[in-house]
Amino acid sequence: MIGIEGISKRFGDNEVVKDMSLTVKDGELLVLLGASGSGKSTVLRMVAGLISPDKGRVLLDGADITRSSPRERNFGYVFQNYSIFPSMTVAENVEFGLKIRKKPPEERQRQRQRLLEMVGLEGLGERYASQLSGGQLQRVALARSLAYNPRVLLLDEPFGALDAKTRIHLRQAVRNVIRQVNVTTIMVTHDQDEAFEMADRVAILNEGRIDQLGRPSEIYYHPITYFTANFVGEINFFAGTVTRVVREGCEIELAGGIRVFRRGAYPFAPGMPVRYGVRPEQMTISLLEPKSHENGISGIIEKNLFLGDITRYAIRLSDARLLDVRILNYLFMDGMAMPYDLNEEVWLIWSQGSGIILADV
Amino acid sequence: MKSNDMAGQKVTSFLPAGFLLVVMLPLMILPLAAVFIYALQEGPKTFMATLTTRDALFALRFSVIIAFATAAVNVVLGTYAAYVLSKTRFPGREQLGIILNLPVAIPNVVVGTSLLLLWGPIGILGKFLEPLGIQPMFTAFGVLLAHIFVTFPYMVGAVKPVLDDLPVTYEEAAYTIGASRRQTFYHVVFPALRGGIITGALLTFAHSLGEFGATVMVSGNLRLQTQTAPLYIFSQFEGGNIAAANSVAAILAVISFFLFSLILYWNRKRESKKAR
Numbered sequence: 001m002i003g004i005e006g007i008s009k010r011f012g013d014n015e016v017v018k019d020m021s022l023t024v025k026d027g028e029l030l031v032l033l034g035a036s037g038s039g040k041s042t043v044l045r046m047v048a049g050l051i052s053p054d055k056g057r058v059l060l061d062g063a064d065i066t067r068s069s070p071r072e073r074n075f076g077y078v079f080q081n082y083s084i085f086p087s088m089t090v091a092e093n094v095e096f097g098l099k100i101r102k103k104p105p106e107e108r109q110r111q112r113q114r115l116l117e118m119v120g121l122e123g124l125g126e127r128y129a130s131q132l133s134g135g136q137l138q139r140v141a142l143a144r145s146l147a148y149n150p151r152v153l154l155l156d157e158p159f160g161a162l163d164a165k166t167r168i169h170l171r172q173a174v175r176n177v178i179r180q181v182n183v184t185t186i187m188v189t190h191d192q193d194e195a196f197e198m199a200d201r202v203a204i205l206n207e208g209r210i211d212q213l214g215r216p217s218e219i220y221y222h223p224i225t226y227f228t229a230n231f232v233g234e235i236n237f238f239a240g241t242v243t244r245v246v247r248e249g250c251e252i253e254l255a256g257g258i259r260v261f262r263r264g265a266y267p268f269a270p271g272m273p274v275r276y277g278v279r280p281e282q283m284t285i286s287l288l289e290p291k292s293h294e295n296g297i298s299g300i301i302e303k304n305l306f307l308g309d310i311t312r313y314a315i316r317l318s319d320a321r322l323l324d325v326r327i328l329n330y331l332f333m334d335g336m337a338m339p340y341d342l343n344e345e346v347w348l349i350w351s352q353g354s355g356i357i358l359a360d361v
Numbered sequence: 362m363k364s365n366d367m368a369g370q371k372v373t374s375f376l377p378a379g380f381l382l383v384v385m386l387p388l389m390i391l392p393l394a395a396v397f398i399y400a401l402q403e404g405p406k407t408f409m410a411t412l413t414t415r416d417a418l419f420a421l422r423f424s425v426i427i428a429f430a431t432a433a434v435n436v437v438l439g440t441y442a443a444y445v446l447s448k449t450r451f452p453g454r455e456q457l458g459i460i461l462n463l464p465v466a467i468p469n470v471v472v473g474t475s476l477l478l479l480w481g482p483i484g485i486l487g488k489f490l491e492p493l494g495i496q497p498m499f500t501a502f503g504v505l506l507a508h509i510f511v512t513f514p515y516m517v518g519a520v521k522p523v524l525d526d527l528p529v530t531y532e533e534a535a536y537t538i539g540a541s542r543r544q545t546f547y548h549v550v551f552p553a554l555r556g557g558i559i560t561g562a563l564l565t566f567a568h569s570l571g572e573f574g575a576t577v578m579v580s581g582n583l584r585l586q587t588q589t590a591p592l593y594i595f596s597q598f599e600g601g602n603i604a605a606a607n608s609v610a611a612i613l614a615v616i617s618f619f620l621f622s623l624i625l626y627w628n629r630k631r632e633s634k635k636a637r
Contacts, residue, residue, distance in 0.1 A: 050533050070536040077537035083530040087552030096548070097538040141534075148539065 001026050002047065002152060002184065007056030009042050016042045018208040019056070024152075029178060029185040033195040034205030035231075040188045043205075044154050047186060048077050060151065073152075076145030076183075080157040082137035084129040090116070090140050091125035097148035115143035118177055135166040142174060146181055153178065155187040159194060171197055192232055196220075204228045226358055229277055235356070236323045237277040242268045252276050252357065256319040260295040261352045273360040280326040282354040285313065285340055286347045296349045299323065301340050313340070315348060323348065396614055400607035411605040412612065419585050420593035421612060427501070427589065428569040431508040432562045438509070439516025439565075440558055444550075446517070447524035462514045469511050473578025476507055499581035504589065507575040512565040519561030520554055527553050556631040560624055567620045570613060 002024040009017040017039040024030045032040040045051045047058055049070040057066045065073055084093050091112055092099075098108040116122050119139040129137060138158055145153060158174065159167040175198050178185050189195050195202050196216040204211040204219060204227070212219060212228045223229035229237070240260075244251040249263040252274060260276060268274065278295075290296025302322065303314035306329075313325045325348060340346055382390075401408055411417060446458050464472060480487040480497045487498065497503045527550065535545040573591040580587035582596065590609050597606035 048537055050536070070533075071539040071541065073537075074539065075537060077534065079530045079534060081528060081530055083528065083534040085531065085534075085549050085552075087549075087555075096535075096540075100539045100544060144538065154537075 001059075001061055002186070003057075003059035003062070004043070004047065005057045005059065007043070007046055007053040007058065009039070009046060009051065009053050016208050017046070017053070020208070020210055021056075022203060022210060022213070024184055024186055026184055027182045029175075029187065029198060029200045031195040031199035031202045032186065032188045032205055033190070033192065033202050033232075035190055037207075038205040039208040040190075040205045041156055044156050044186060044188045047152070048075055048154050049073050050077075074148070074150055076148075076150035076153045078138070078141045078145050078153070078155045078158045080160045082129075082134070082141050082161075084132075084137050084140050084144070086129045088128075089125060090121065090127050090129075090132070093129075093140055094125075094143045094147050096144060101148060111147050112143075115147055118146075118180065119143045120173065133166075134162050135170050138162065138170060139173070142177060146177070146183065150183065153183045153185040155185065157189055158187065159191070160189070167194070174198070204231060206231070221354075221356075223356060224358070226275060229356055229358065233279055234324060235277040235279050237275050239360070240274050240276045242270050242272045242274055244270060249352065250357070254297075256297070256317060256321075258297050260297075260355065262355045262357055263353050266357060268357070268359070275358045275360050277356040277358070278350055278354060279356075280312070280324040281310075281328075283323075283325050283348045283350040285315075285325060285327060286349050289347055290349045293352060294349050295352055295355070296347045297323075298345060298347050301342055301344050301346060304340070304342065315346070393614060396607050396610045399603055400611040403604055407604055408608050408611075411602075411608045414605070416584055416588070416593060417605065417609050420588050420590045421609060423501070423588065424570055424590040424613075427504055427508055428566045430505050431512055431569040432566040434505075434509050435512060435516040435565045436558055436562050439513060439561060440520050440554065442513075443517045443520035443524055447521050448529075461517055464511045465514045469507075469572065469574030469576075470578060472510050473507055473575035476503070476510070476575070476579050480506070498579055499583065499587060501587060503579040504576055504587055507579045508569045508572055511572060511575050512568045515564040515568055516561040519564060520557040523554055523557035524550075556627055559627050563620050563624045563627070567617055567624075570616060570620075 004020060004022040006019050006021055007017060008015065008019050016037075020039075020043060022030075022043075032043060034040040042051070046053050049065070049068055049072075053066065057064050059065065060073070070077075084090075085096070088096065094112045094115055095108045098111060103111075112125065113122070116125060119142055121136060121139050121143065124132070124136070129140075132140065141158075155174075159171055162170060171194055187195075187198055189198075199216060201214060202216055202219050203213045206227050211225050211231075212223060214222075219228060219232055223232065226237075229235050238254040238256075240252040240254045242250055243253045243259065245266065245268055249261055250266050250268055251259055251261050253259050254276060262276075285301075286296075297317060299315035299317045301313055302316045303312075305312040308329070310326045310328055313327065315323045315325055317323060442461060446454060446461075477498055478484050480490075480503070482488065482491050482496060482498070484498075487496070490496065497506065531549055531553070532545050535549045540548065571591060572589070573595070576589050577592060577595075580589065580592065582588055582592050584593075584596070588596070590613055594606045594610050594613075597603075597609075
């Protein structure tokens with residue numbers, strides 16, 4: 001178990017990490033997701049011991065390791081730029097940690113073979129870094145950092161330098177390897193898809209602080225801050241006021257005068273200002289008015305953008321604001337033109353079980 | 362790495378090469394040829410005879426030994442300086458980098474005189490050593506001191522760019538894997554520097570071999586004691602002994618040609634390794 005207790009780090013006048021605390025459970029894969037400058041890499045480097053925090057502590061199974069050197073920690077670290085030693089072969093790279101630990105050659109060889117097989121690089125042991133692709137280099141880096149059975153694995157934007165296809169392929173492979181060896185892992189990324197695909201839990205970082213920490217679905221459907229709601233996926237937000245609170249849920253009047261209902265228990269009272277958000281894919285377009293158990297708002301189709309699997313619509317509401325809606329194209333019949341024309345007046349309909357309400361602070 | 366695009370393609374054309382040859386002929390190639398022509402003018406026998414005099418042999422041997430020693434000291438000191446300048450941050454780092462490069466621009470004679478003024482028998486520091494019987498100037502040690510001074514920038518210049526290009530994550534990777542600083546330098550940094558160090562050593566060696574200005578000041582030009590090959594050539598030429606001067610000069614030219622071929626070879630090998 002890794003504990004981060006109130007760590008802060010300042011570079012010059014810039015406080016990059018601000019009093020951050022976090023616990024990573026044994027065998028868990030935790031992803032720090034944030035934009036550049038959110039402090040996520042700095043946190044990872046402090047956990048690795050490559051830099052030390054100005055304040056706070058890093059704990060491993062309860063023991064304070066804040067001042068331990070990287071070599072004392074016995075962690076694995078995978079860098080965005082792979083950093084495979086160019087003067088060594090793939091095999092020598094993978095065995096490096098064992099060589100440093102003075103393990104006998106047979107053990108080194110056995111472990112190297114096992115790991116190269118695990119990452120899908122069997123038979124490439126005699127190659128040099130210059131003879132491998134980016135995806136292969138990152139596989140070597142993973143094998144190298146797992147070879148000495150690290151207590152924790154740290155991944156710093158591991159897919160950041162790869163092309164889109166390789167990235168998708170590799171993250172599944174990496175995820176499988178991590179599952180297989182069951183090592184406690186912290187990964188840093190700015191890519192939401194990557195974070196959601198890899199993570200048991202995701203921490204959303206904003207300007208050196210953790211905005212929200214939770215399972216991917218929690219983060220996506222139940223963001224607790226405006227920042228997280230906007231940072232993860234896309235969302236249409238409205239200003240609104242709570243008009244009615246009942247046992248089944250609460251009713252909100254949006255700025256345009258439309259009333260929407262959200263099922264569920266909310267700690268709100270009538271008259272409270274809130275923000276109400278709904279994600280583009282949660283809405284459908286219809287020519288029919290919403291039923292009593294649905295939410296709906298009418299508007300005029302201003303733009304449609306065919307994107308293959310989905311079509312994106314921009315809908316102009318009566319109060320002149322634009323809403324983003326995404327419709328899955330499997331609903332459309334073969335050979336048929338897009339069912340909704342530009343400038344057509346339509347209803348946007350969504351369930352009363354979807355929608356995100358945040359207290360307006 | 363991007364050798365396949367149009368910009369990387371080289372055209373075969375004789376005109377520019379011909380023009381270059383016309384310009385370089387009187388500038389460099391003819392003077393070099395003259396060395397060999399004069400050296401061999403009176404036949405191979407005389408050439409060998411002038412080359413095997415005690416003075417000539419001493420001068421050549423002395424020059425090669427000094428060049429070796431200079432290169433050896435520079436490999437250690439220059440690599441260390443390059444490492445400090447590239448990998449550490451301290452106030453005055455840039456100024457120090459500039460100062461270390463100054464010998465390239467300062468006339469070597471000035472280097473020689475300043476060494477004399479510092480370490481000579483009446484020099485700032487030398488006058489304290491004189492009563493102790495220590496006299497670095499007009500000795501082989503003095504010559505070595507001067508050569509290290511004037512060749513130091515070439516060593517730093519060959520190694521520092523390689524270090525600058527080496528991402529810090531390579532060292533960090535080694536640390537996280539569990540390597541100590543020493544192990545990291547030995548297994549990760551040094552292998553990456555090898556090409557730069559070899560190039561620097563060869564460059565230093567070559568410069569030391571041909572050094573004249575500083576040597577003439579600090580050595581006293583004492584034959585069979587501190588007379589390097591370039592000093593020997595100059596002395597022989599002044600004494601009207603053209604054939605003797607040119608035979609040693611020819612040998613120096615051959616050694617230099619060989620050395621620079623080696624440097625070229627090493628750089629090619631490095632480039633091709635990078636691009637592979």
